[in-house]
Amino acid sequence: MDVRLDHLVCWVSDQLGSLQFYEQVIGLPGVRAEEFKDGKAAFPSVRISPETILDLMSYDASRGVDEGTGVNGTAGHPxxxxxxxxxxxxxxxxxxxxxxxxxxxxxxxxxxxxxxxxxxxxxxxxxxxxxxxxxxxxx
The missing domain is CATH 3.10.180.10 (2,3-Dihydroxybiphenyl 1,2-Dioxygenase, domain 1)
Structure with missing residues (x-):
């Protein structure tokens, strides 16, 4: 089996502030950043590698996560x-x-x-x- 990590999701309080941190301080390029700023994407991401991104998901979006994953208690799980x-x-x-x-x-x-x-x-x-x-x- 050939497996690769596709993405991770981090809960953040300020998506634009987190995007700026990961882009400018860490040095990772933004993914869908402009779409997020234009209200066309629910969250921005940053690229870790050609195959892996980090999604910057608002704490406010945690409602419905349990339903989406089918696992109770995962919203904001550290x-x-x-x-x-x-x-x-x-x-x-x-x-x-x-x-x-x-x-x-x-x-x-x-x-x-x-x-x-x-x-x-x-x-x-x-x-x-x-x-x-x-x-x-x-x-």
Whole structure:
């Protein structure tokens, strides 16, 4: 079986503010951003990879989510964190953008295991809604 992650959904309080954070601070390109701004899409997304996006869903949209998924209690269900793997160059540049944007790096790690093996360095930080991101690089 050939499986790939298609998308993740993060609950956010300010979709435009979150879009700006993920585009400008993290450096991910927006998907359907203009359509969202024009009222033609219910939420914006950002592209993580050619095959994976992150949807920025308003807390207000949580009504009806249980019905849509068929699983009670999933609206706003928290996750611990999600991890993005980038190049060493992008890892270093991200740390500068986080500092310039006043985003505190809340945790660090070394020699951390992940999907592609051991990552020499990793950082953790919250997005504007407290969703925790881990960013790492592999050699």
């Amino acid at each position: 996750i611990n964190h999600f991890c993005l793997a980038v190049s060493k160059e992008d890892f270093d540049a991200l740390q500068i953008r986080l500092k310039e944007s006043g985003v505190e790096i809340t945790g660090t790690g070394t020699n951390s295991f992940g999907a592609r093996g051991i990552a020499p360095e990793t950082i953790y930080f919250p997005d504007p809604d407290g969703n925790v991101l881990e960013v790492r690089y592999y050699e």
